[in-house]
Amino acid sequence: MSFTTSWLDESSAEKVIAILQERLSALNDLHLTLKHIHWNVVGPNFIGVHEMLDPQVTAVRDYADTLAERIATLGGSPRGTANAIEADRSWNDYSLGRDTAQAHLAALDLVYDGFIATYRSAISSTEAPDPVTQDILIGQCAELEKFQWFVRAHLENSEGVLDHSDSRTEVDAAKAAR
16 A cells, blocks of 8 residues: 555554445445346336436445545555455345336345444444544435335335335245245
8 A cells, every 4th residue: 555644643644444345335235136126126106116226326425435435545456346245245246137116125125224223333333533534424424324224105005014024035034024
């Protein structure tokens, strides 16, 4: 690494860059997953879900750009390739194809559960070395949680119950929501 900001030592910068790179790959994967759902959702709620996902895709792509630029600011070289996503992947690929809005939304809810949990872990891991990076992650996480709320609003009954709440896989969540 030939450059890092003056307020971080090289070791701390490398730690933060590694965290950001994993989140960058996860965001790139999430944007592709959201587009996949957008293209494959069918049924009575098609148009509402189809149109709800576009702003989420745009925001997630913007979050990726922000993190890539932060990596560069810290002296790293952001990797935005398909190979980077695969190398950094600790999650399973999205498993549904053409399916109903309810099925996709239940599966997406589980995706957001895992995604937000790993974002919160990254937030905790960046507090000491770089509160600026932590602040970026906090702001993005707040928006991701709002996106999950949008998804859940389509799935909840009037008592706030989610039919797929006991599901552990996307396929099981989709089955419970159909």
